[in-house]
Amino acid sequence: MGNVKLEHMTKRYDDVTAVDDMNLDIKDGEFVTFVGPSGCGKSTTMETIAGLTKPTEGTISISGRDVTNLPPKDRGISMVFQNIALFPHMDVFDNISFGLRLRKYDDEEIQRRVDRAADIVQLENMQDRMPE
Amino acid sequence: MSLEQTDGQKVYTNDDDSEEPEIDRGLFEAWAAKTIKNPKRTYKALFYTATIFFLVTTLFPFYWLFMVALTPRRNLQDVGLVPSGFDPSLLAQGDLTMGTNPGVFLEVFTIIPFHRYMFNSFVIATVTTIVVIIVASLAGYVFGRLRFPGKGPLMLLVLIVSFFPPAAFFIPLNDLFNTNIDILRPILADGSLYNTPYAMVVPFSAIFMPLSIFILTTFYSQIPDGLEDAARIEGTTRLGALFRVIMPLSAPGVATAGVLTFIAVYNEFFFSFLMTDGSADNWAPIVDGILQYQGQYEVLFNVMAAASIVGVLPVAILVVVAQEKIVSGLTAGALKE
Numbered sequence: 001m002g003n004v005k006l007e008h009m010t011k012r013y014d015d016v017t018a019v020d021d022m023n024l025d026i027k028d029g030e031f032v033t034f035v036g037p038s039g040c041g042k043s044t045t046m047e048t049i050a051g052l053t054k055p056t057e058g059t060i061s062i063s064g065r066d067v068t069n070l071p072p073k074d075r076g077i078s079m080v081f082q083n084i085a086l087f088p089h090m091d092v093f094d095n096i097s098f099g100l101r102l103r104k105y106d107d108e109e110i111q112r113r114v115d116r117a118a119d120i121v122q123l124e125n126m127q128d129r130m131p132e
Numbered sequence: 133m134s135l136e137q138t139d140g141q142k143v144y145t146n147d148d149d150s151e152e153p154e155i156d157r158g159l160f161e162a163w164a165a166k167t168i169k170n171p172k173r174t175y176k177a178l179f180y181t182a183t184i185f186f187l188v189t190t191l192f193p194f195y196w197l198f199m200v201a202l203t204p205r206r207n208l209q210d211v212g213l214v215p216s217g218f219d220p221s222l223l224a225q226g227d228l229t230m231g232t233n234p235g236v237f238l239e240v241f242t243i244i245p246f247h248r249y250m251f252n253s254f255v256i257a258t259v260t261t262i263v264v265i266i267v268a269s270l271a272g273y274v275f276g277r278l279r280f281p282g283k284g285p286l287m288l289l290v291l292i293v294s295f296f297p298p299a300a301f302f303i304p305l306n307d308l309f310n311t312n313i314d315i316l317r318p319i320l321a322d323g324s325l326y327n328t329p330y331a332m333v334v335p336f337s338a339i340f341m342p343l344s345i346f347i348l349t350t351f352y353s354q355i356p357d358g359l360e361d362a363a364r365i366e367g368t369t370r371l372g373a374l375f376r377v378i379m380p381l382s383a384p385g386v387a388t389a390g391v392l393t394f395i396a397v398y399n400e401f402f403f404s405f406l407m408t409d410g411s412a413d414n415w416a417p418i419v420d421g422i423l424q425y426q427g428q429y430e431v432l433f434n435v436m437a438a439a440s441i442v443g444v445l446p447v448a449i450l451v452v453v454a455q456e457k458i459v460s461g462l463t464a465g466a467l468k469e
Contacts, residue, residue, distance in 0.1 A: 047361075050361075050365055051364075052361050052364060052365070071364070071369060071370075072364045072365050073364065073365075073366075073367040073368060073369065077365070078365065079361075079362075079365045081358050081361065081362060082358075083356075083358050087359060087362075087363075087377060087381075088381065089377075089380045089381055089383075098363070098366050099366035099367050102366060102367035102368055102372070103367055
């Protein structure tokens with residue numbers, strides 16, 4: 001966990017300004033919700049914090065570290081998507097362990113964590129099933 | 133002409149009398165009436181006619197090759213629908229070949245090292261396919277998934293490049309490949325690319341690249357953004373997402389591009405024939421091998437035919453196997469976001 005800080009963050013697509021000079025300071029442990037009509041820049045803000053898009057201007061820092069130019073994988077963040085984003089070509093185990101495998105955890109650790117996660121969502125006996 | 137007139141008259145009288153007609157129909161008319169009543173039969177008949185037509189036109193050359201191959205050399209001037217000299221009655225006398233010459237399929241390998249030519253072709257086609265798939269994947273990702281100024285003109289440029297006839301590239305390339313380049317000396321015997329597989333892999337990759345780029349662009353653009361975003365959040369780079377998520381999900385497209393490239397390279401004649409001196413040790417492909425059976429005083433048509441069949445078989449098998457994969461990929465790949 002850490003503070004998230006946006007400073008003068010602006011995102012422009014061609015001629016549309018999606019987010020205009022946004023300043024935001026989220027304290028550690030704070031629960032923040034963005035509400036607004038569609039097209040007002042909620043998703044764009046989320047995407048810039050996650051690193052999926054780069055802001056046109058301004059800086060983003062997480063725990064005091066400037067992450068504006070870091071790719072998402074180096075920001076230490078997680079994101080739950082609006083649409084289910086299961087990888088259709090991987091079974092349940094591979095889907096759950098995708099991030100762990102990318103971060104080069106050893107096999108036993110991956111198995112242990114996947115088992116725990118699968119247990120929580122009651123998928124323990126379906127780890128080799130494919131998403132439908 | 134007279135037939136048409138009588139037909140017309142008959143129809144006219146029927147209308148006039150307005151009673152249930154009992155026309156005596158010609159063969160063709162009877163058939164037409166039947167098909168109107170039962171169109172499915174006609175579709176089936178048309179389907180079979182078309183299928184048989186295309187089967188015959190595609191398979192007949194192979195049949196012909198096979199017949200030429202089996203004809204004993206002394207009968208080569210007289211090749212028919214069956215090998216000249218073919219005589220089933222010889223079977224009774226204990227001649228299992230029945231007057232044909234199946235031994236030619238061994239001769240293919242004894243006259244020249246034809247297996248080496250096949251190996252060369254295989255290596256060249258495989259390497260080219262790998263290069264094309266990797267580079268075209270990167271291009272396909274950029275064209276299919278990113279938005280940037282100048283994308284349209286750039287794609288058009290790729291398209292234009294593919295319009296150039298390969299022959300237009302040949303003379304400058306041949307000149308270049310015959311130049312000794314000092315940097316290459318440690319890797320290649322005399323520092324030139326002539327007589328090496330690179331002399332074929334490089335131009336083939338360039339020539340067959342645009343098609344693969346277009347195929348992969350279409351496929352990659354259809355993978356939902358959410359999946360790529362999820363992969364990137366989970367810890368891949370854009371490149372990692374391309375190879376771990378986008379490419380596997382576009383497997384049918386990748387297979388199509390790969391198979392098309394492989395076949396095209398395997399079949400290529402122009403560069404294959406001119407970029408080597410034609411000897412097996414200098415990476416000459418199958419084309420050169422088949423032409424080696426042509427001597428100064430004699431052309432071994434039967435061996436050439438046999439070599440052609442032998443050369444086609446591995447690729448035919450490969451394509452059949454890959455096609456199954458393509459079809460299964462198409463039916464199983466139902467995407468859901």
